Amino acid sequence: MTWTWFHRLASPPHVYALAARLTPWFAWPAAALIVAGLYGGLVLAPPDYQQGDGFRIIYVHAPSAWMSLMVYVTMAVSAAVGLIWRMKIAHAAAASCAPIGASFTVAALVTGSLWGRPMWGTYWEWDPRLTSELILLFLYLGYMALRSAIDDVQRADRGSALLAVVGVINVPIIHYSVLWWNSLHQAPSVMKLAKPEMPVAMLLPLLMMLLGFTLFFVALLLVRLRGEILRRERSASWIREALAG
């Protein structure tokens, strides 16, 4: 097995060009999946027997929550790769993840709050899952704040990478908190390894939204990654060519 493809991933000009080429391959399928998922979730899916049409918030809440966690894990893994193998690209990827993850954490918190009001009777509850999701938001913000506070890009990369790795312990806490503690938030019905408990007409749009959001994230990441690569590159030669295009 040749590792050339892996080594090429460490080459900034290669990744820059590749990211530009790949972006539409993620952006358009993402748009299609999200539009289809929205139609399926808002129009085709039947109302829930308990929550009526209110349950349809799940089609934006669950993908947002999934994003908030998945993006953090991606950020932490990229950060770890950057720390261990000292790859600038990995640090560039981690930096790209943070604003995306933070904004979807806000989305998850707010849509969750709006869902909670009619269903649980309260906009907010200090139960383990909500509290740890709020902590996740602060972790993202702290990560971005640390980055901007350190002037030297390399030190900012490595310092924030360490922070991201330390904070990753929060992610399993968020996910498993509904199992470990009796709380208001419902137990997982989709993210279990066993067969999910939802009827297909409701489940299918949800899966489409989850996949659509994920592809959307990759497209966003590729766009931001190019900028982050440029910021970390000193040598002029390949940049000249890249900017001419």
Place this chain on the structure above:
Amino acid sequence: MNEFLHMGGYARFVWPSYALTLAIMILNIVWARRSLSRARAEARRRVLGRSAAP
């Protein structure tokens, strides 16, 4: 159509949720593209600016 907008009485929770999520998605697109164009402008200044003939 009205029934659709009404969302079985939950309209004032459902539609703001969708609106906010859509807003955040658009924000992300704009933000990412702006970040890239800013980085390109900086790089251009750094690389080409210095070598520009007076």
Place this chain on the structure above:
Amino acid sequence: MSASPLQAARLILARDLRVALRKRGQFVQPLAFFAIVTTLFPLSISPELARLREIASGVLWVAALLASLLALEFLFRDDAHDGTLEQYALSGQSLTWLVFAKTTAHWLLTGVPLALMAPLAGMALGVPYTALAGIILPLGLGTLVLSLIGAIGAALTLGVRRSGVLLTLLTLPLSMPVLIFGAQATDLAIRGVSYAAPVYLLGAMAVLGVTLAPLAASAAVRISLE
């Protein structure tokens, strides 16, 4: 001649304690802050002890958390300033052990006095005598975890100008579990109920912190010194 990591750690611990004795003023600050903050609540909410007792646990723990954050700023500051920290990193000794020694010294100088002083504040907030152990023990463990976690944030913000707020922003999310379970323990103690469960959780956090936090903190020191 090279000392074992444990010997080196013990030397650093003793040194830090000795230096602190000469700079007593610095270590009185967090305690004074704690006392002032806890006084603010009876003044602003109500002087009725019955009402204060309801919120006493929360007040004590938030004040202790804030005082600890204040104290964290000088964990590494002086040593970073005069190059001692760099000497530690270059010494060939295990930086993890040295950082652990500094963190322990810091806890002994700030966390433990805080835990011992808190009962006074507690009594001012209407906490019954029987609950005083439920203040000291959880706070003792909690401030240890706070020192350990805070060391990571303090190390990451070493070169940053006016790092106070940033340090708070970095340390708070990771220390929220300490606050949650610590306040729960003290609250149960005030109600006269067994507070063993949250204390065990705090103990588990302390064990996890002692084993892992110095590793992260020493990595952070190396990054900041680059």
